[in-house]
Amino acid sequence: MEFKELTPAQVITTRDFPVHSAEVLQRYFEIYRRGENDGLPPVPLMHKDLVVPHFDETTGDLFQEYIRQNPQAEYFLLNGSHRTTSANLTRNMIKGMFLRTEEDIRLARQIKFNGQPYQHGLLDSIIGNIRDLIEHFRGTELFETVQQKTDRMVDERTMPQHMIEHYRNNPR
Secondary structure: OEEEEEOOOOEEOOOOOOOOOHHHHHHHHHHHHOOOHHHOOOEEEEEHHHHHHHOOHHHHHHHHHHHHHOOOOOEEEOOOHHHHHHHHHOOOOEEEEEOOOHHHHHHHOOOEEOOEEOOOOOOOOHHHHHHHHHHHHOOOOOOOEHHHHHHHHHHOOOOOHHHHHHHHHOOO
16 A cells, blocks of 8 residues: 655545534644644555546546646545645645555555544445445536645634644644
8 A cells, every 4th residue: 555645635525515514623733733642543545546437427527627727636535634734734745545446445454543544434345436436526516636625614714713724824
């Protein structure tokens, strides 16, 4: 399995807007803000080339138009929207693990966080994870990178003011 740090503009995030839990976002934001994020597990990612062939025609066409305007967006986030948003809010890179094979999934399940197996929410197979992702995006009207989603959350003030101020006062 390959691990790599990515910019928020390289990662296509989930369509959950803003995020499921403001409390979890706050918790991760504080971890990143204090510089204590080295121990956080990487987020699971898949390269777009594995996913796109499985989109239906409508979603595939929408995605192709999106990629023409955002060629740097290469990887789909499978899980970890709170972490990636918090990383971006604090101007950190996104630590990712790239899933290509069932062996990668097996290795991802061995990753520990605070001494416990980390729950990535991954299915047992690559194709299962792709199908889950395809279902997640079914009927979508837009794709967004972590950067774009974070900017929209800041613009729409869907998070506490201190996070917005931190983001705006600490340019990259």
